Amino acid sequence: MSVTEVVEQLRRAHALLVVAREAAVVAEFAIGEGGEIFDEGTAGSVWPQVQEMRRLRREAGEDVRLAHAAMVAAQEIIDEYCFAIAGHGVDGAAVFGSVSGSGPSVDEEVPAPAADTRPPGRDTAAQREAEADWIADRERAGVVINPKNVTRIARLPDGRIVWVEGRNKKGGQEHILDDDRVGHFRRVGVPRERVIPLVFAALEGGTVVGYSGKDRPVYEVVFDGEVRRVAITVTRDGLIVGAHPISLKRKLRPRLHRS
Incomplete structure (x- = not known):
């Protein structure tokens, strides 16, 4: 098998x-998300089945996280091997859009949403260039991101890049702005167009x-002249998949994991 053929297999x-x-x-x-719903529905229960379900949920979550980490490591090894035999990484010589055959599309296109949630005054050439650079950064990292579906993206003060997509099966803007969640935000004084x-x-x-x-971390911020709290879920890659408002009176867990 030639080097070119090996590289193509590595890309696949x-x-x-x-x-x-x-x-x-x-x-x-x-x-x-299912765990949060289960916890709310079984709050105060002393049944052993409830505790067993919570244990299984924790184990399942940890297994998935370990699997994700292993796949990231595998991608790095593939990229290093490709560089060793061909002088470039898997993205070096050609750009691939999808895996041929009957498998799923890597760049499966998702319909773009109707609204753009970028703040007024930031739709400048410099801002668009920065956003393109951030998207390119995520693509170079092997992250699944659909540029046409990104409605807003930002680099945080700590250097992380976060973004929200209009329609995404993992969550995103459509999930955050469904009728139930919009109702929750509206009840605390945040209209739909101000949620994102x-x-x-x-x-x-x-x-x-x-x-x-x-x-899910809960953030406190002064927004539109009011102190607000909002719980936000962001994946390791930076995709914002969920958010809901939190009452200022609600008692929060101070640590990430329950002791």
């Missing part, structure tokens, strides 16, 4: 790992004041 393997990583992120989010700006204001300038549910 790397691309399938991207798909597998995306599935792991979906699974981890579903486990966490609030989420970014919290991530960019807020302070983590505690934790809600399994592992």
Whole structure:
């Protein structure tokens, strides 16, 4: 087999790992979200079955996180091997968009949302260039990101890049702005069109004041002249998949994990 053929096979393997990583992120989010719902529905229960379910949820979540980490390591090894035999990484000589055959598409296109949530005054050439650079950074890292579906993206003070997509099976803007969650935000005085700006204001300038549910940090920020609290879930890769408002009167867990 020629070097070119080997590189092509390495690209296919790397691309399938991207798909597998995306599935792991979906699974981890579903486990966490389901756990929060289960905890709310069984609060105060002393039944042993409830404790067993919580144990299994923790173990399942940890297994998924370990699998995700292993796949990231595998991608790094593939990239290093490709560089060793061909002088470039898996993205070096050609750009691939999807895995041929019957497998899932790596760059599966998702319909773009109707609204752009970027703040007024930031739709400048410099801002668009910065956003393109941030998207390119995520793509170089092997992250699944659909540029056409990104409605807002930012680099946080700690260097992390976070973004929200209009429609995404893992969550995102459509999930955050469903009728139930919009109703929750509206009841605390945040209209629908200000929800995504609030989420970014919290991530960019807020302070983590505690934790809600399994592992969702709660941010406190002054937004539109009011002190707000919002719980936000961001994947390791930087995709914002969930958010909901938190009452200022609610007692929060001070540590990430329950003692």
